[in-house]
Amino acid sequence: MLYPIAIEIGDENHAYGVVVPDISGCFSAGDSMEDVIKNAKEAISGHLELLAEMNQLPPEAKPLDYWIKDEEYSGWAWAVIDIDVEPYLGKSTKFNVTLPDLLSKKIDDQVKASPNLYKNRSHFLQVAALHELQNGI
Structure with a gap:
């Protein structure tokens, strides 16, 4: 899943700040853009692990365009973090599904x-x- 991250640009005296708007309470920071990406991925993974422990699904990521238009993040930079959510869904269970031919095709x-x-x-x-x-649903 591609999670957009909002990046508050840092300077010589301040770190870059990161917010993952699709995941409530998920924040991070870094001294460089490289750190921001690495630390944001760790923060997202940590939050998804906690949600899994509480039997909650990973939140769906809204498209980047949705967040860019949000005035709360006006002037922030953006990146997208690719997270494989499958490890946070538990063990796979095999079962048979019957579908109409057209739907299957x-x-x-x-x-x-x-x-x-x-x-x-x-x-x-x-x-x-x-x-x-x-x-x-």
Whole structure:
């Protein structure tokens, strides 16, 4: 999942500040942009681990465009951190799913067309289920 991070630019006397707006309470800092990226990834991973321990799903990341328009972060720099959320979802369970042929074909076509997003049909269904659950169906 791609989590946008808002970066408050630092200077000689102040570190760069980082906010992960999609994850409540997730903050970080760093003395350089390289530190910001590394520390933000660690902060996100730590928060997702705590959420998993509390049986909560990782929050869905809103698109970067959503946050850039937020006046609270006016003048901040932005980056996106790629986090594999699968380790925070627990052990995988295998089960059979029955789908109509057309739906199965459409899923396979989407997987084939988006190899950077989906590993296989099971991964597609996992991403779809996570999306629905994060949006409070």
